[in-house]
Amino acid sequence: MSENSMRVMRAKDMRKTTFYQRLGVILGKTGVYAFLLLIALIVLFPFYWMILSSLKSLYEYKLSKPTFWPQQVLLSNYTEAFTAANLGKLFLNTAYVGIVSTLLSLFITIITAFAFARLQFKGKELLFAALLGTMMIPGELFTITNYMTVSYLGWMNTFTALIVPFLVSVFYIYLLRQNFLQIPNELYLAAKVDGTSDWKYLWKVMVPLALPTLISITILKMMGAWNSYIWPRLVANDEAHRLVTNGLRDAFTDISGDTNYPVQMAAVALVSAPLFLVFVFLRKYIMAGVSRSGIKG
Numbered sequence: 001m002s003e004n005s006m007r008v009m010r011a012k013d014m015r016k017t018t019f020y021q022r023l024g025v026i027l028g029k030t031g032v033y034a035f036l037l038l039i040a041l042i043v044l045f046p047f048y049w050m051i052l053s054s055l056k057s058l059y060e061y062k063l064s065k066p067t068f069w070p071q072q073v074l075l076s077n078y079t080e081a082f083t084a085a086n087l088g089k090l091f092l093n094t095a096y097v098g099i100v101s102t103l104l105s106l107f108i109t110i111i112t113a114f115a116f117a118r119l120q121f122k123g124k125e126l127l128f129a130a131l132l133g134t135m136m137i138p139g140e141l142f143t144i145t146n147y148m149t150v151s152y153l154g155w156m157n158t159f160t161a162l163i164v165p166f167l168v169s170v171f172y173i174y175l176l177r178q179n180f181l182q183i184p185n186e187l188y189l190a191a192k193v194d195g196t197s198d199w200k201y202l203w204k205v206m207v208p209l210a211l212p213t214l215i216s217i218t219i220l221k222m223m224g225a226w227n228s229y230i231w232p233r234l235v236a237n238d239e240a241h242r243l244v245t246n247g248l249r250d251a252f253t254d255i256s257g258d259t260n261y262p263v264q265m266a267a268v269a270l271v272s273a274p275l276f277l278v279f280v281f282l283r284k285y286i287m288a289g290v291s292r293s294g295i296k297g
Contacts, residue, residue: 047272054078054266061262074262081267085251090244093159097243098225101163105221106214109172114202116173117180118188128177135170143231150235161235162228162243172217179213180206215285223275244271 053061054077056070081087115121116128146165155161183206191201207214229245237246248271252264 050265050269053262054269056262058260058262077263077266081263081270085247085267087270090242090247093241094226094243097159097162098222101225102218102221105167105169106218108167109176109217112173113176113180114206117177131170147234157236157238157241159241162232176210176213179210183209212285219278219282226275
């Protein structure tokens with residue numbers, strides 16, 4: 001076999017190998033995108049069904065054969081939902097509890113994380129390990145003791161009962177401490193040499209550097225307050241202190257026990273809209289804050 005023939009055969013083999021490699025890459029990417037598309041459809045379908053149901057009439061909603069597009073679009077369900085559930089008052093109550101609890105929780109988280117990250121005192125590591133150990137206890141186990149404490153203090157049906165018991169979050173303290181540990185200790189030592197107090201160093205240096213993590217904590221805390229259901233229903237379920245999650249529970253049930261589900265779905269869509277917008281526009285801050293806290297520099 002001549003040398004030219006061998007070169008031609010090698011060239012054909014290389015082209016064939018390159019073809020199969022490209023085909024493998026294309027098939028692999030196609031499989032990945034098909035899987036992601038399937039998961040996206042599974043995740044988004046409940047939201048689609050919620051919006052769809054909120055635009056139907058009660059008669060169409062109760063049909064034995066479900067429709068995937070309303071026969072008649074009823075935007076009036078949203079106005080009826082807003083007035084029937086008194087959503088304005090519920091929004092104000094929830095926003096007040098969320099903002100106040102978030103601000104107080106941020107302050108407690110910042111000073112605690114700074115103490116565990118920079119200050120030196122006896123038993124610090126043991127105390128922090130014990131603090132982390134409490135994360136292994138399910139939160140439901142604290143419900144009874146917290147309820148008894150709130151009842152003993154006379155906080156039932158007050159905003160205090162909704163705010164105070166959950167001001168401290170071990171997870172947020174751990175998250176912020178890990179971020180504080182990434183800040184070079186030389187900055188702290190240099191600040192001490194210049195006569196800067198710990199308090200000033202914390203708010204002038206560490207807090208600005210940890211801003212992405214603090215934004216993440218703020219978003220997560222607000223979302224937690226917005227979605228809270230069991231605890232508000234236990235301690236503050238009266239008209240004056242009811243939050244959105246509890247206000248939607250029985251607001252659309254008439255005397256006979258029938259529930260106007262399309263109007264209820266419209267109310268749920270209105271309540272879910274702020275969280276959806278927060279996730280869409282601020283998701284990069286959540287990811288940035290979590291990723292910055294995962295590795296110690």
